[in-house]
Amino acid sequence: MDADDLLDRSRRDGARASAAAAAGLAAAPARRAVIVTCMDARIDPALLFGLAPGEAHVLRNAGAVITSDTRRSIVISQRKLGTRTVLLVAHTGCGLASFTDDEFSTELELDTGLRPPWRPGTFADPAENVAAGLRALRRDPFLLPDTELRGFVLDVATFALTEVPEPT
Incomplete structure (x- = not known):
């Protein structure tokens, strides 16, 4: 599927359906929650958590890694849009566990010269990735101190969530 196929889908029904689903909704999520998860196409956060449009902010990136941009988005979500809960969800079988930072950086350097x-x-272990992410968020001075932080590893075979305790 290329960009034209996606745009055709939007013109056929996607734009109308999206507008209808968003009608009357505020930009602030009704459940005051942010979900950070992997960009893996198998994961549908709305289905996983039973969410309707407008109920949560969903941030996705490769590996559900807490980056400076993820932190920026969470802080804006909290300070400007009233969210108070952050769920961090990594998963089993993540592609980021199949290579190292150095291997990928070297591959890019060989391909581009940079x-x-x-x-x-x-990362090697999704639970360790979640723990590191929770630690980074808890240490962020801009995150509200009363933020409810919870982390999980999603089993992509069963879609069961296993909670990762927040590191102390």
């Missing part, structure tokens, strides 16, 4: 200025954020 090393990326950013870190890919690979």
